Amino acid sequence: MEIRERIEALLAEAFPEVKFEYTDFRGDLRVLFSKEHVIPVCKFLRDNEELAFSMCEDITAIDWARQPNRFSVVYHIYSLKNKYRLRLACDVEEHEAKIDTVTSVWKSANWYERETWDMYGINFEGHPDLRRMYMAEEFEYFPLRKEYPMIGIPGDQPLPKK
Amino acid sequence: MGLEAKFMNEGFLTSTVDALVAWARESSVWPMPMGISCCAIEMIATAGPKYDIARFGSEVMRFTPRQCDVLLVAGTVTYKMAHVVKKIYDQMPEPKWVIAMGVCASTGGVYRSYPVVQGIDTFLPVDVYVAGCPPRPENLLNGLMMIQEKIKKTKAREFQNIPMLEPVKINGN
Numbered sequence: 593m594e595i596r597e598r599i600e601a602l603l604a605e606a607f608p609e610v611k612f613e614y615t616d617f618r619g620d621l622r623v624l625f626s627k628e629h630v631i632p633v634c635k636f637l638r639d640n641e642e643l644a645f646s647m648c649e650d651i652t653a654i655d656w657a658r659q660p661n662r663f664s665v666v667y668h669i670y671s672l673k674n675k676y677r678l679r680l681a682c683d684v685e686e687h688e689a690k691i692d693t694v695t696s697v698w699k700s701a702n703w704y705e706r707e708t709w710d711m712y713g714i715n716f717e718g719h720p721d722l723r724r725m726y727m728a729e730e731f732e733y734f735p736l737r738k739e740y741p742m743i744g745i746p747g748d749q750p751l752p753k754k
Numbered sequence: 755m756g757l758e759a760k761f762m763n764e765g766f767l768t769s770t771v772d773a774l775v776a777w778a779r780e781s782s783v784w785p786m787p788m789g790i791s792c793c794a795i796e797m798i799a800t801a802g803p804k805y806d807i808a809r810f811g812s813e814v815m816r817f818t819p820r821q822c823d824v825l826l827v828a829g830t831v832t833y834k835m836a837h838v839v840k841k842i843y844d845q846m847p848e849p850k851w852v853i854a855m856g857v858c859a860s861t862g863g864v865y866r867s868y869p870v871v872q873g874i875d876t877f878l879p880v881d882v883y884v885a886g887c888p889p890r891p892e893n894l895l896n897g898l899m900m901i902q903e904k905i906k907k908t909k910a911r912e913f914q915n916i917p918m919l920e921p922v923k924i925n926g927n
């Protein structure tokens with residue numbers, strides 16, 4: 593049986609109460625589900641012997657500039673055993689831009705979540721060290737949010753005196 | 755005539771101290787290589803045997819600002835990096851010059867976006883802008899020769915009594 597059918601079957605069996613939406617883009621599978629279940633679902637995908645998604649390759653977000661569900665947090669995970677790449681996505685609201693951290697599942701999530709916090713201002717609750725990654729510590733905006741102008745806001749980042 | 759006539763055929767030259775000092779300065783402009791992105795590759799090529807910056811007396815790329823005369827900013831300067839560039843510039847002894855190599859350092863270039871400083875002249879006194887993305891080594895050498903032309907016109911006493919900088923606090927940047 594194909595691995596993607598196994599993923600669907602195993603997830604449905606393990607989480608009967610969660611609604612998973614599957615979409616396919618050029619052969620890449622994407623699973624959308626609600627953000628409350630992010631830790632159990634990730635743990636399951638990692639620990640299931642057959643699937644064994646042992647590697648978290650990237651975490652990022654998308655600002656759809658829409659209401660509701662303004663942001664999506666996207667997880668790229670990889671199964672070395674099956675040589676299969678999977679995308680997980682959870683929608684996040686603007687007024688409640690937060691989601692549980694998956695650093696307890698994959699250690700590599702630490703810096704990816706910091707980066708996503710820095711760029712989109714999505715709070716990863718329970719993260720051990722949620723500091724800015726690229727921008728200066730005292731920077732006040734989240735530059736990849738759509739309302740932030742491309743060229744920046746004059747004076748938001750200090751320059752040295754001439 | 756004057757002295758020249760008297761010393762003719764005796765193995766002496768006459769000149770002014772200003773011209774002599776300027777000539778010495780101009781012939782050994784040691785760069786501080788701030789190679790902070792892709793332009794650095796062309797800067798390295800300029801130092802290599804084919805273009806050979808040693809012909810102009812600038813082959814000594816010292817990685818300490820204390821021994822350098824020209825700050826060669828080769829690359830994209832972000833707002834975070836700007837403080838580092840300025841700190842290095844402040845540590846260079848007078849007299850000193852600045853080359854903005856490439857469009858990134860000169861104007862921000864293609865990076866018309868929030869993290870990139872739109873030209874290092876917003877916080878440094880730039881002497882020569884070298885155009886190109888990246889500039890070819892000949893172009894950088896041309897920029898260096900323009901600095902040499904500029905130094906040639908200086909007088910030795912111009913650089914006396916330049917006030918010392920305030921000491922910089924280590925933690926307070």
Ligand code: SF4
Nearest residue numbers: 792793856858887888
């Ligand atoms: S000017 Fe071009 S080559 Fe130079 S640092 Fe900028 S992008 Fe790179």
